[in-house]
Every structure is written in structure tokens, then in C-alpha cells.
Amino acid sequence: MDDNRVRELLAVIAAVVSYRHMHELALRQGESGLGAALVPLAVALSEIDGNRLCVSLHGEPGHLSRD
Numbered sequence: 001m002d003d004n005r006v007r008e009l010l011a012v013i014a015a016v017v018s019y020r021h022m023h024e025l026a027l028r029q030g031e032s033g034l035g036a037a038l039v040p041l042a043v044a045l046s047e048i049d050g051n052r053l054c055v056s057l058h059g060e061p062g063h064l065s066r067d
Contacts, residue, residue: 001009019040026036 022040022043023036026039
């Protein structure tokens with residue numbers, strides 16, 4: 001298996017574990033089934049939007065300072 005395939009596999013595993021964790025937390029906090037299912041997706045989309053904003057302002061993801 002080449003390095004890219006390993007990275008992709010690890011990314012999928014991390015995404016599944018992260019989704020399940022956030023879904024469980026939302027259920028424990030009283031969210032309904034559908035609401036709990038959507039919380040992890042909303043968080044992921046917020047992260048994507050944040051990275052897009054950083055790229056548009058500074059040309060690199062995760063860089064917020066204006067130096």
C-alpha cells in the first residue's frame with residue numbers, strides 16, 4: 001500500500017471516530033436523533049469554511065494573523 005492510500009485510510013478512520021464521538025456527545029446532551037446526527041456535520045462544515053476564509057485572506061489554511 002502506498003503512502004497516499006495509508007493517509008486516506010487514516011483520514012477515513014479519524015473521520016468515523018470523530019463523527020461517532022460528536023454524535024454520542026450530542027445524544028447525551030439531549031439532542032434528538034436527527035439533531036445529533038447533524039451536529040458533527042455542522043462542525044465539519046464550519047471547519048471547512050474557516051479554512052477557506054484563512055486561505056482567501058492569507059493564502060494558507062489555519063493562518064489567522066495579519067502579519
